[in-house]
Amino acid sequence: MPVSALQPQTQGLLKARLNSIKAFHARRGLTVINAEFADQTGKIGAKWFNKVYLTRQLKPGNEYWLFGSATTIKNQLVLSNPEIEPVETETVEVTNRRLTPVYPSNSRLAEARISPLSLRKLIDNVLDQVDWSASFPPAVQESSFRVIAGAISEIHRPESDEELKKAKHTLAFFDQVLFQMGVLKRRENITGYLTLPDAIRHAPADSPYPLPFQLTNGQKQALGEIIADLKPGSDRPPMNRLLQGDVGSGKTLVAFLAMIDSAIELYPGSQCAFMAPTEILARQHLQNFVRFFPQFARHAVIITGSMKTAERRQLNEAVATGQALFIFGTHALFQEQTQFNRLNFCIIDEQQRFGVNHRRQLFRKGENPHQLLLSATPIPRTLSLTIFGDMDTSIINELPPGRQPVTTRIAAGFRELLPLVKNTLAAGNQIYVVCPLIEASDVKDWVSVETAADNISDLLPDASIACLTGAQTWDEKESIMYEFKAGRIDIVIATTVVEVGVDNPNATLMIIENADCFGLSQLHQLRGRVGRGSDASTCVLISHVAAESERLAVLASTNDGFELSLEDLKMRGPGDLVGTRQSGLSHPCFSHRIPQKLVENARTRAYEILTIEAAEIRDWFTGQMIKSFGESYKTFMEGG
Numbered sequence: 001m002p003v004s005a006l007q008p009q010t011q012g013l014l015k016a017r018l019n020s021i022k023a024f025h026a027r028r029g030l031t032v033i034n035a036e037f038a039d040q041t042g043k044i045g046a047k048w049f050n051k052v053y054l055t056r057q058l059k060p061g062n063e064y065w066l067f068g069s070a071t072t073i074k075n076q077l078v079l080s081n082p083e084i085e086p087v088e089t090e091t092v093e094v095t096n097r098r099l100t101p102v103y104p105s106n107s108r109l110a111e112a113r114i115s116p117l118s119l120r121k122l123i124d125n126v127l128d129q130v131d132w133s134a135s136f137p138p139a140v141q142e143s144s145f146r147v148i149a150g151a152i153s154e155i156h157r158p159e160s161d162e163e164l165k166k167a168k169h170t171l172a173f174f175d176q177v178l179f180q181m182g183v184l185k186r187r188e189n190i191t192g193y194l195t196l197p198d199a200i201r202h203a204p205a206d207s208p209y210p211l212p213f214q215l216t217n218g219q220k221q222a223l224g225e226i227i228a229d230l231k232p233g234s235d236r237p238p239m240n241r242l243l244q245g246d247v248g249s250g251k252t253l254v255a256f257l258a259m260i261d262s263a264i265e266l267y268p269g270s271q272c273a274f275m276a277p278t279e280i281l282a283r284q285h286l287q288n289f290v291r292f293f294p295q296f297a298r299h300a301v302i303i304t305g306s307m308k309t310a311e312r313r314q315l316n317e318a319v320a321t322g323q324a325l326f327i328f329g330t331h332a333l334f335q336e337q338t339q340f341n342r343l344n345f346c347i348i349d350e351q352q353r354f355g356v357n358h359r360r361q362l363f364r365k366g367e368n369p370h371q372l373l374l375s376a377t378p379i380p381r382t383l384s385l386t387i388f389g390d391m392d393t394s395i396i397n398e399l400p401p402g403r404q405p406v407t408t409r410i411a412a413g414f415r416e417l418l419p420l421v422k423n424t425l426a427a428g429n430q431i432y433v434v435c436p437l438i439e440a441s442d443v444k445d446w447v448s449v450e451t452a453a454d455n456i457s458d459l460l461p462d463a464s465i466a467c468l469t470g471a472q473t474w475d476e477k478e479s480i481m482y483e484f485k486a487g488r489i490d491i492v493i494a495t496t497v498v499e500v501g502v503d504n505p506n507a508t509l510m511i512i513e514n515a516d517c518f519g520l521s522q523l524h525q526l527r528g529r530v531g532r533g534s535d536a537s538t539c540v541l542i543s544h545v546a547a548e549s550e551r552l553a554v555l556a557s558t559n560d561g562f563e564l565s566l567e568d569l570k571m572r573g574p575g576d577l578v579g580t581r582q583s584g585l586s587h588p589c590f591s592h593r594i595p596q597k598l599v600e601n602a603r604t605r606a607y608e609i610l611t612i613e614a615a616e617i618r619d620w621f622t623g624q625m626i627k628s629f630g631e632s633y634k635t636f637m638e639g640g
Helices: 092-096 107-112 116-129 144-156 161-191 217-230 251-266 279-292 294-299 309-321 356-363 381-387 415-426 449-459 474-485 520-527 546-557 561-572 574-578 596-611 615-637
Strands: 011-027 030-039 042-049 063-073 076-086 240-245 271-275 300-303 326-329 343-348 370-375 392-396 407-411 430-434 465-468 491-494 507-512 538-542
Touching: 011 042, 042 063, 116 144, 144 161, 161 240, 161 596, 161 615, 217 240, 217 251, 217 370, 217 392, 240 251, 251 271, 251 279, 251 294, 251 326, 251 343, 251 370, 271 279, 279 294, 279 300, 279 326, 279 474, 294 300, 300 309, 343 356, 407 546, 415 430, 415 507, 415 538, 449 465, 449 491, 465 474, 507 520, 520 538, 520 546, 520 561, 538 546, 546 561, 596 615
Parallel strands: 042 076, 240 370, 240 392, 271 326, 271 343, 300 326, 343 370, 407 538, 430 491, 430 507, 465 491, 507 538
Antiparallel strands: 011 030, 011 063, 030 042, 063 076
């Protein structure tokens, strides 16, 4: 393209003459090389770092190809670290080709001193000499999969944009087929059955027990799917299901109903384990279970690490003898001293907070028990098909009636919120203030719980304030939350320990200090601590980083967790969104840019290969699948 057509924040390939080039030492260890190029339409600058050799290689007056991203520096358009090649070095073959591939640089290429031009020549030579017939067995050559070889060649030597697009689609589909084969094989390893997840849509179910409210349609549908999975049958694999739902959508109640159906109706006398990541959340689940279903209170217990030895021994005995049917708890549930009598159903809340081995240890307490994972971090469908492709998935995408959406705004500091804070307290409502640190740090200039408590005490001397952090004992935390829920504490200043499980309908204001240091999904979780009653609620994000305003504005624009997860995925990548679900796994399938339909079609094709294709075709694809996973294959197959 001509120089005049290049726009800021875009990439371009230019053919231009070098006017000048010089280097200067910015500081120790950093040398900046500045150059100016021009064509008939205008001039453009180029900048490289620590590439002093360019001042010897590039000659003013010669023409060069430049490829890179443009940015504006001091009102001048500049290419930052562009790839550069002399025009005259191009072969006739490359010149005649309309599209030239650009390969990303990496440390290995730099260490080997392989330039982009040399890399292109190497790949060209490989493509010229490769023997495709040796790469595919006869059965595969005779099938439609021979297009894979053509796509590999075309993606390096495209004749047109359309051909390049087609080649990318073919290879993305092939790559996704291999990954989905691994996902289905893992499902087979975990459940003992090779089946396609989400193959059947089951009828919704309602609660057989009286509740103070009606279940939403989403809750009924999810409950129907779970109960259908739980029903006995020798030809049915144990349930392996993920229940997704936004903050406050009622996932826990659905899990309670499924537990009761399992232990009382379907498998009388069997046991259900409900594991939560924190003691606060585990105890709240037990309290809510007893509140909704008091008739089963004598069969419900909780086991946590903070319990005294005698109490824990007594509860473990109730579990081991089968007297306890509904066992709530934390990591203590999978410890050696906790032995179940007949564990048939495992529920893991906030599953992304547990490691793969933790979940596996709990499942091994029973004989291939049913598994239900709960997640309040909504995951886009495309990523869910990849990350959780071995599981059936239920989604609750609506909130219970009466819930008011939380208003979200951005502020620069706590002082400007004083009128809002005072009005909230005057109305008899309560407030959360969340800080990223417990104590002040010399390393990070973030607001700590201690600092916030001192400042708020000075600004609001009549308010009742308490601090809540993970460093406190369970008795201290329980006392604070009890007093807060009873209305005797006006403001709780806390770390993210309140992110899950804290439920106080009278709390209507959430203030998050240094909101820029949290991810969107975590902020959405924190925001979910308010808006749990009938009163209007507000969440305020305090940020001192101007560059973060656009990201935080996304949170302020919507209360839809699934929409936010898409934005979080674009900004942070799938690793941050799903935690360590794929322990040690790094695979191109995780790109959020892959269309959902492509993933769904690839999963169907993977199932066909594993079940109906000829053995030679299946074996070849299986071999390619194992190579694709590399060293992470064993961990992945075991549920990692």
